[in-house]
Amino acid sequence: MRALLLVCLISGCPPFMRRGGAFRMVQEPDGGCVEDSRRSSDCSDEDHVTVAPPANATCYEWDYTYEGFDLPDELGLGHTVARPYDCQRGCASNERCVGWTHSKIEGCYLKSSNAGRKPMPPNKTETQENWFVSGDKFSTDCDRGSLVSPCYEYNVACITGWARSHYREGMANVTLEECHDLCRGVPMCTVFAWHHRYPRDMKVYENMCILCNNKDRKICTPGAIMGQVEGRDCGPPASITFPPQPLPPLTEDGMHGKLADPAKYWGLPTDSNARALGKEGTAEELAYQRGDLGVPSFLSKPLRYGVTVNDTDNNVYYHLENCGCYHLGVQPDPKSSTLLASMKLQLYPAEQCQQLCQEDAQCEAFTSSFFVCLLWKDVSKWVLDQVEPIVVSGPKWCPAALIDAGYSCSIEHYRARFSSWALLFLYVPSDVTMPYGQSCPFHIDVGVIAFLMVACVLLLTAGGLAWHSRRRHGNTVVWRVMVATVAMLGTVFQLAFAAFLFVDSYKGWLVYVTMIHLICMVLFNEVVVILKNLNWVMSDPSYRQWFDSSSTSPDRRTFKLQGSDRGRGHGTLLKKAVTWCTVENRLSGSTSTPPDEDEDELDKDEDEDEPFTINFPIDLLSDATVFPPSLVLHHHQEQDEQQPARPEVEPHEHPHGDEAILSVQSVDDATPPGTHSLPTFSASLDDSFGVSTDMLVKEPHRGAEIRASDSLEWEEGRGLMFVLFASFFSISVLHVCWSNLWSRAFFAIPVASDAFVSLELLSLVGSLPMLAIQACAVFLSSSDGFLAAYVPPVTLTCLVLSAINVVGVLVRFVWWLVARRQPPKGK
Structure with missing residues (x-):
């Protein structure tokens, strides 16, 4: 039988x-x-x-x-x-x-x-x-004939045996067959590992046998042979040399705790900043962003030793996944690395410990030993281990896992594939990976086009309004309106730039630098403009009048000159009214009032056609104040407080010959209704008020000689408020204050525009850093988000507006310098 x-x-x-x-x-x-x-x-x-x-x-x-x-x-x-x-x-x-x-x-x-x-x-x-x-x-088992007998696996070892085995620490100086027999005699032993060299107790032992109970928990280890209890020795393949040259800590005794050279261990990151350690990547990894060209060499380097792994089910050899990623007797340096966690495991596979490391965002490497898993961060050095239990360590990600995961369609990939300038137009997807050898998607960002169109529409609208104002009023400076609009839009889109960085990534230094820069720019602009305005107020009486303009009644616009003598012994400040005369009346010496206008003309907008009266506190005018003989004015003495509030006083001769001074009369009667012409002033008036005669211009429709600022209708003290609000965006926005737009007073500062040329240079304090920040987003942004995680779609619009602002300021300043050096015409 x-x-x-x-x-x-x-x-x-x-x-x-x-x-x-x-x-x-x-x-x-x-x-x-x-x-x-x-x-x-x-x-x-x-x-x-x-x-x-x-x-x-x-x-x-x-x-x-x-x-x-x-x-x-x-x-x-x-x-x-x-x-x-x-x-x-x-x-x-x-x-x-x-x-x-x-x-x-x-x-x-x-x-x-x-x-x-x-x-x-x-x-x-x-x-x-x-x-x-x-x-x-x-x-x-006669039913199946017997178990299948697989071949031994070379340069492969099962992970350390279980604690309850009689041979849990292994046995040294045994042959391969003796090791197999030891496994046959232990029912729980299903796999054994025979090591040509093995570290223990600060020494290196030869021919070490270790019994295991799981054939799937194994790692690639040079100089080891792993066999199943029912297996057989088929010998090493002809393609490999066994045993290979040993590596530390298998070379000599007493190497425990010494630094290990990561370059000698395949799959172990040689740089503390490697992606396999969970960080941003080494210089080599960061330099290779063309995943569409194939698997990079640093992920596909071959092992220095051959490996034969037996597939029992298919009776073939195959390449072990993550082979070379796990290392026996090498671990992160405890002195320089930080231990994140020490966890007890019911099982003892290196894969389980590595998976726990991958689930921890801070973990960079792991160490597995006897049902204990250690997770490490801040790994920069590796050391050798020759003390039992010998650990098995590895990085957070193995090269095989990185290859399977593919490459990221990150901002670095598009920069390497095209250029940094292309990031201004391209849409960079987030969290998209592609297999090595395949290309990432290519799309134009529609947001970029939308922002450019919005900026162009706003600029064209501003230009159209300025052109319409010039056709209506004749003295509007269109290019100043355009410059002011460009400067304002530059700041508005810079705010949108900062908002995109914060909302979409909320990380990176660039978003905080942008916000701090905007705050500092606003504070700088406001302080500079306030100081400059104070200088103009103190040095230019005409600007002081413009600065202090306010209303004493809802129907009149007046100048109040705040003099040092105001209020001295006067209970009520009388006002001296100025009558009006045209050029023809002044030349003929006539005091006739301007002709009345039609009722339709009187019904026009109040800001344009309301009778204009210049009123001064009488105590600010000295007896030496004189007017040209063409102005027939009368002087009246102040009456008693019990008399009617607005007495009629007869004019009288003044000692100054044919010159006359102002007379006290009813303010309502002093100004003919419907008049538009302002009084002309002689040189003697210039001395009294400090008004420069070069401010006189011809009113094209009236033929009267008037001041450019006085030809405009005065608002109720809104000039400085507008200046401060405009400078909030940029100093260059103040160009609109010299543009005479819509004949508004706060669009016609009564200060020579030359005074603004040097002031506008200070706008570069805001424009140049703004331009530099946007350039950093284009050329220095990266997926790690250190500066910026991506390029916002508004960046191209911001760059264009900032560049126009900077170049425009420099060109206008150079043009002004050249114009100053040229001799006046006629000389």
């Missing part, structure tokens, strides 16, 4: 069955094997090499149990083994064992006798399934 069994195992058995321990081979008509879920999902065939059965082996008895006669467990938790084969070999290594029983749920039990043999059919419920199989000390 035993001879028949051997023949059956070698050449195949016919399909027959025998009760009790007889053969039971089931085949389908086409010759294929039928999987039996009670026993194993493996189905042997002629292409698989199976484990040789023991000598004089009997067959397993399925659906039988041996009750009683249990032996104590002395071989490492034999009752927890998963396969009948492991239970049988545990019995074979025990001298007292006669038979065994294995249950799917209860595990393995070694028996000193099989006298309790009885049938035990399978028990299947909705939640679980249980079955029993028993056998003699030397037996084999």
Whole structure:
């Protein structure tokens, strides 16, 4: 019978069955094997090499149990083994064992006798399934013929053994076959690792055997051989040399704690800033952003040693995932690295510890040892480990994982693929990855075009309004309106630029620098403009009048000159009214009033056609104040307070010959209704009020000689308010104050425009940094977000407006310098 069994195992058995321990081979008509879920999902065939059965082996008895006669467990938790084969070999290594029983749920039990043999059919419920199989000390599974015997794996080792094994620390100075035999004698041992060199207790041991219980927990280790308990030695492939040259800490004793050279260990980052450590990337990684060209070399470097990994299911060798990423006897330097967490694990795979590291944003590397997982950050150095337990360490991301993840369609990729200038137009997607060798999407950002169109429409609108104002009033300076509009838009779009940076990324120094710059620019502009206005108020009486203009009644606009003599002994300040005369009346000496205008003309806008009266506190005018002989004015003395408020006083001759001074009369009567012409002043008036005669211009429609500022209708003290509000955006916005736009007083500062040329240079304090910030966003932005995480769509519009502002200020200043050096015409 035993001879028949051997023949059956070698050449195949016919399909027959025998009760009790007889053969039971089931085949389908086409010759294929039928999987039996009670026993194993493996189905042997002629292409698989199976484990040789023991000598004089009997067959397993399925659906039988041996009750009683249990032996104590002395071989490492034999009752927890998963396969009948492991239970049988545990019995074979025990001298007292006669038979065994294995249950799917209860595990393995070694028996000193099989006298309790009885049938035990399978028990299947909705939640679980249980079955029993028993056998003699030397037996084999006749149903499948035997287990498949895989080849050993070279330069591969299982991770450190479990703590409850009799050989948990391993055994030194044993041969490869002896190591295999040790594993056969321990039911829980399913895998063993034989190391040509192994570090321990500050020493390097040779021919070390370590027993493991999981064939899937393994790493690539040079100089190691891993085999399954049912495996066989097929020898190293011809393509590799075994054992390879050892690396520290396997080279000599006493190397524990010494620094390790990361360059010697494949897959271990050589730079503390490497992406595999969870940081931004090394210089080499950052320099390679063309993932569309293929996998980079630093991720696809070959191992310095060959690896053969056996795929039991397919009976082929394959490349182990993350091979070379995990390292035995190398760990982050505890002195320079920071320990994030120390966690207890029920399992001991390096992959599980690495996964925990990947889930922690701060983790850069991990260390796994005896069901303990350590997570590290701030890793910049690696050290060697020669003290038990020997650790297995690795980076946060292995090269294979980075290749599988593909490359990011980041801002660096588009910059490397096109140029930094292209970022002004391109849409850069967020959180989009592509497989290596494939191109990222290419799209034009419609937001860029939208912002440019908005800026152009606003500029054209401002230009159209200025042109319309020039056609209506004749003296509007269109180019100043355009310059002011460009300066204002530049600041408004800079605010939008800062808002985009904050809302979309809210990280990076550039967003904070932009906000601080805007605040400082506003404060600088306001302080400079206030100081300049104070200087103009103190030095230019005409600007002081413009600055202090206010209203004493809702129907009149007046000048109030705040003199030092105001209020001296006067209870009520009388006002001296000025009558009006045209050029023709002045030349003829006539005092006739201007002709009345039509009622339609009187019904025009109040700001344009309301009678204009210049009123001064009388105590500010001295007796020396004289007017040209063309102005026929009368002087009246102040009456008593009990007299009517507005007396009529007869004019009289003044000692100054044909010159006359102002007379006191009713303010309402002093100004003819509907008049538009302002009085002309002689040189003697210039001396009294400090008004420069070069401010006189010709009114084109009246022919009267008037001041440019006085030809405009005065607002109620709004000049300085407008100046401060305009300078909030930019000093260059104050161009509109010299533009005479719509004949508004606060659009016609009564100060020569030359005084603004040097002031406008200070606008570069805001424009130049603004331009530099926008350029930094284009050329220095990156996906790590240190300065900026992306280029906002408004950046192109901001750059154009800022460049126009800067160039315009410089050109206007140079033009002014050149004009000053040229001699006046006619000389």
